[in-house]
Amino acid sequence: MSSPEGNDNHGGSCEFQDNISLLRETSFFGALNLEALKVLAYLCSREAYKPGDYLFRQGDEEGCAFYIISGKARLVLETENGINEIRQYGTGSLLGTLSLVGHTRRLFSLQAVDELYVMLLEREKFMKGIAPFPETIPKIFQSLANIIVSWEEQFIGSHDGSCGACTSKIGVSIL
């Protein structure tokens, strides 16, 4: 899509411009002001993965968010008994924003299902990129809180408030 070879630049757009529009579509970055968004879009990079390639592995601490531009990826939990697929993500999904905010270990692995093309942002770049814009920090907290709460809301909604054994484990949003 936006690899320099393929871009014949009819509309005058470049990867940087594309990155801005992609980031604005997401709920995590969308609320940021344009100045900060420009810097983050500039700091993003692109990467292509072959089917079976891992974007990150369980236990890694690399710290990176991924936006899927095209293709599919699956989230898997690696246990002693084998690999359990949790779910798949397609075009337009943004994953790993929590690892931008703090140094944490991956609890899952993310694997490319087919030819996968992503935009990615590393934690160090994210941290340094927002540092000159302190006014964005409350917005980021807000986005993060929104994401966690709405995730659990959906979870509860889809289980009708009763999912047997899992009821005792819900409540991540009151952390």
Next chain:
Amino acid sequence: MGNTQPPVVKRSLFSWVFANNAKYQILLVVIIMVTVFARVLPLEMQKRIVNQAISLRKIDLLLRYCSIYIVAVVTASGLKFLINILQTLIAQRATAEMRKELYRHLLTLPLNFFRKTQQGTIVNALAAELALPGNFVGMAVAVPVSNILTLVAFAGYLFWLNPLLAAVSLSIYPAVIFLIPLLQKRVNRANKQRIDKARVMSSKVAETVSGIHEIQSNGSFGIESRKFDRIVEQLYKIRVRWSLFRFGIKSTNNFFVSLGPFLIFILGGYLAIRGQLALGSLVAFLSAQEKLYDPWKELIEFYQVYQDGSVSYNRTMKLFDIEPEHVLEPEGREPYTFKGAIDVKNLSFATETGIRLLRDVTFSLKPGEHLAVVGFSGSGKSTLAQCIGQLYKYNDGNLLIDGHEVSQLTKRDIVNNVGFVAQSPFIFTGTIEENLLYSSAARFDGQGEIDPALLPDRDDRIEVLQQTGIFVDVLRFGLNTILSRDENPELVEQIIRVRRNLQEDFGEQLSEYVEFYRSDQYLFYSSIAENLFFGTPNREDLQVENLPRNPYFLDFLKQAELSMPLMGLGAELCRQIVDILGNLPPDEIFFEQSPISPDEIETYKALSGRLKQARLHRLPPEDQEKLLGLALRFIPGKHKMVALPKLLRELIMEGRSIFREAIQKDLPGAVTFYQESEYIYSQTILNNIFFGKMKTATSHAQEKINQSIIQVLIGEDMLETIIEIGMQFHVGSSGDRLSGGQRQKLAVARVFLKAPPVLIMDEATSALDNKSQFRIQNLLDTRWKGRHTLISVIHRLDTIKKYDKIIVLKAGKIGEMGTYEELMEKRGMLYELTGGKR
């Protein structure tokens, strides 16, 4: 003398005068004797010329005395020069010797000393403060001997001429001798303050250098400048006072000495008028009296150097006057070779301020057993490891290795038997290889150079590189090396051969990650200049930074209709980059994807302001130059803030063939064009193997490329050659060209290479990725267990299952101890620690 000398910090300043220099000092005294004689002789000649030759009108006598005079003067000057040479030699030898000895002593001082002493203080002491004492040592024999002798000789001569006159004119000196020490006391006080303040200043500078990140990120330039200004002001005042007192001594001395001729004129004139003194004698007396002045002045200066030198010397030695905690080499026995049994009984450690970091720790390990030490931070894990490694001296209890108390062992015993990997290991300036061999080399370090045959061979080195996972990094360093023209001609040939095979076997697979050089294709991952040249310039004026000023090149751009489009692209780049980066701090990370460097951003900011006001072709020539330069550096695959228009791309491709034809006609040999059969000396080995460039440098892409490249290199039997080139990679000052993970891997590798009976690892793999941690843990579990005793401080609990014993430390005490299964079953502290992770 060498062995019986007390430690350097206990030696007096005078002990340096003859140590190692006795021969020179004796030679010096002999030369001085001759010189003094050669100095007095002209006086006598002077007298005889006046009294005998001139008054008797004898030409032959005049000539004879004059000849003796000139010979004496020439000899005296020649010898004086020789004395200076010897003095310099002695002074510099002494300073060098003091520095070496003190540095050797410094290396053995307890860690505590370094925690308490500011870096700058130590640097200043070793670098600056020893010069003055060294000067004193150089002067210590020569100056007093030569000047006192000269003084005595002249004084004797004066008495011989006229005892009364001599006694009167010499009567001023006792007064000087009484006054000067009084002044000198104040000089010394100021000098002590000067040294202390200079140390404070050095420490401040050192602190600034190490804390520059914090200063720049806080923008606390004013705060730090004011702190520094205050110190400099104080130093300035002290230095002024110091200098004034020093000059005070000089002036006092000058004043008294200049009274000499006055006394002689009064008394001598009177005697001459009365006819009791010959005129020749008065002339000789005046000259001799005058000549007293120089040696006297030198003696006073010497006195000052002695005072300043001993103040500096004593202050420096006092700073370092601490006993090392352990003896370095065993005496009367060979160093021990241990099996690795460890017994710890009631071990306690408290800091100087009485904080108890370890209490009553007791455990034991059989040779080859592996112990994991876990616990929250601050529980004393590292302290325990450091006590076993003899880095800290424990206060109470016993710590035995093979039955020997660690505190009683020499450093040599520990070095030969224990390996220590610290949490944030230090990597020294030098190559990867030097750092890799660091621990092994220290084992065989004796008095002289280390015999290379004792060191691990190439296969061993490569094995530990693989074991610790730094192999791929070293491979990459090797592949990123730019070979110089005469280096490795065989390798160059091989690479050109590999190039073809690689393209045939992996071309398609790699094309996702590599852009191959094709003369008919635009290179998105090379700059516009490289695209136009499609080769390496061999002339200075064709280097990319000089192109915007090169008339030949500018002419070519016009001809190819590229001037304005490139300038336009430059303007677009300038506007975009200034818009994105213009107000950001000058952090490297923001500029990685930009053709403008942090130093240039201000220039382009101003330029972008001018761009708003004037059309491109109206801009001043230097602005046009800058924009053109920017465009020529533009790499569309890397600098993504602007797209390369298709039209411009096509123009550049046309330009490439026009340029090649023109150069070949006008400046043959000025550019070496890329050819599949030629090595490109301006580029890395990797680019040469590919005959292309990597598109991204992300770890994902590198991993993909490594797989193919290793396969190719093994096939061509080149892997070890490249690794050896990679091992010559310079890690930068304190290893700053390596990542944290690479530094840790290298530190683990150097201890693995030494393979000691007892291995201590203090969170030695904490900066490594999961895979590398498990690789190293796996190696320890399979290859090291049963052979080498291991004490490992661990913060990640998923690697401890296979340890023979686990200790959970809590507030310096052992909370629980046992195998993983036992402790997990007990559901005690370890269970809590692992549970806390979930």
